[in-house]
Amino acid sequence: MSAENLPDSNLIPDEVPGIGTDAPIDTASDFETLMGRLKENPHDPETWKRLIDVAESSGDIPRVREAYDALLKQYPNTASAQTAYLRHFADNNATRSDAEELLNKFLRASPSVDLWNFYLTYVRRINSPTQPVSRENVRKAYEFALKNIGHDRDSGAMWADYIQFLNAGEGSSAWDASQKMEALRKTYHRCVQIPLENVESLWSQYEAFEMGLNKITAKKFMSDLSPAHMQARTVLRQLTIHLNGLGMNNQTGIFLPAPATFSGQERQLIARWKAYLKWEEGNPLAIEEKDNALLISRIQMVYRKAVIRMRYYPEIWFMAYSWTTSVGRKDEGLAILKAGLDANPDSFALTYAYAELLEKSQLTKDHRDFTEIHSVYERFFGVLRVELARLTAAASEPTVEAPNGDATDPEAAPADPPTEEELAERKKNQEELPELKKQYSNAWINYMRFARRAQGHKACRDVFGKARKDEYIGWEVYEAAAMTEYRCNLEDGRLVAARIFETGMKKYSSDATYVLSHLGFLLTVNDENNARALFERVIGTFTPQEAKPIWERWSRSQYQYDDLEAVLELERRMAEVYPNDAPIKRFAQRHTYHSIDAIADHDLGFAKTRKLATVSNSVADNAIGSTNGNGPTAAAQSFPPNPNKHDRDRDRPPPPKEDKPPQLPPILFHFVSQLPPRETFDGPVFNIDNLMDKLRTAVIPSSSSGARSRSPPPPPRSRSGRPPPDYGPYQGPGSQPTRGGGRRY
Structure with missing residues (x-):
């Protein structure tokens, strides 16, 4: 062969x-x-x-x-x-x-x-x-194999075998012997610059080889290669650290990756793979530009290994695709996405990337054909619908209340109660179903975006027409379609968008988030009459807690643009619905513009409170996290206080005190400042909570002859610190949303 x-x-x-x-x-x-x-x-x-x-x-x-x-x-x-x-x-x-x-x-x-x-x-x-x-x-x-895999750390034995094979060749003439020596020298030059497991042994063999030929030229050759060889040895140490964390050593049998669960251990493994891949992309061997093909070949093999080991993690596939296309290999990038979708047909990242790459490839053609992209989305929807149907069926299974079967049918066999595992699985399905529906809606929205970009507004409407017939889509699809009409339809976009929102109300009128979106649109386009009609129609259908964002959105508009009599009437209605809200809260909201709340900052002193809290936190953090007294470490830098904690509701009792770093006495402050940074500690790390629990509950024998009962340990002292101001629903000036946002209380 x-x-x-x-x-x-x-x-x-x-x-x-x-x-x-x-x-x-x-x-x-x-x-x-x-x-x-x-x-x-x-x-x-x-x-x-x-x-x-x-x-x-x-x-x-x-x-x-x-x-x-x-x-x-x-x-x-x-x-x-x-x-x-x-x-x-x-x-x-x-x-x-x-x-x-x-x-x-x-x-x-x-x-x-x-x-x-x-x-x-x-x-x-x-x-x-x-x-x-x-x-x-x-x-x-051998040359073929080493060209493809010779840069792998584990290929050192292959290089050694090849050198032995070349050494075993017999030279029938002086010319043949010279060719043999030259082939050996070239092979040694290649392998001693690669971070192989046996690179030091190969270097020693090469040194002996050159010294055996000519000691004078040997020094020159060794001197020229020494920097690259030392770089390879340094990289080998770093490479070994990376590879040891990937769990590929000492494995026996056939390794078959299991589907991703994204447990803590798996997330750590993903992080280690990502760190390793980025490290390889960083060219740690400092391969020169003229040898760029060698660098690309090396990284390509690393990514091939990664997608085999991490087959069911779309992020690794996406990294492989991104890097491959970044070096100009778009066909290979397309092949990677196809293979990734074979392994992860329900991946949003890979589906979107594949569709975009196909779309981009059509933009340069005179006769564009987007049929394949439509097929990609339809196939993706089919995969998601299977899982949605499974979750819907599993989540809708009735919970067995009693193990005695149907009490009305004496001949009915008693039903076994569900096990804890079955109940946990059912609860998991019920939690996953709404999340997957949102993700499914996101896929339809991206499909509409593609259709509008590639084939125009009519194609986008056609996709929305298909989406409306789908039982699993959420209100987000209606909102996206309406806003697309409003932004892209220059003729009657506003009217069409309003009709789409109103059509969605037939299906999602019980969803306060959708109603809020609809109301926000009407206010944005200055349709005051329809906005008021919508508000009055729906506000009584929700509980006070559900209706709070709707009240807030409507009141912000009224505070800005309505007359005083109407505003006071609105506040009266809100006081009936939310009797625990302090009057000053709504009064301050009425006089706030964007994030400027003069009442909170000036009259209630929240601005000064924030400054004092910032200074206090900074001093404590400097004391705890200082490095030789020069300032806090990166992990101990102070964060600005949360302005959403402030409020003017003085009628309610204060909430529990907040924990904050302790204020250290000067002598302890000086002692802590002299400690080395915690990042330098490389000894064993104890779980402090467990250790303290052991110390608190330990029974220490008495020195007296008679044992005495040991009193229970006192409860741990709470951290000292300034209690927060008197809070209520109002959250201070920092809670004022940016333009178009909503404030939550």
């Missing part, structure tokens, strides 16, 4: 990595059962491993093919599975063509050193080491 047709691989281990731990099963029924189970849930790694175990145990090659092909379709580029698959064909001359076909299929996209080593082992086995033509095939295979 020629080396040109194949990419690189890793040394195959003596034994196939363990695939399953259960006893082998060798029946067709078990195999079919597992296949059926995986069709229903293809994201179950353990069932996939069990399927491979059953196929391997059967010894039936067609079944092995079916199992591995199915697994590699679900988990592409899984090197451990590819290597195990190849072993069924590579050792048999009769199936050599099958092995070569699989190698050609697997290698080029693989970032696995193991798979490339498998390829080299295979090439060396089928080529005689004594034949010049065969040796040349092996040499080309």
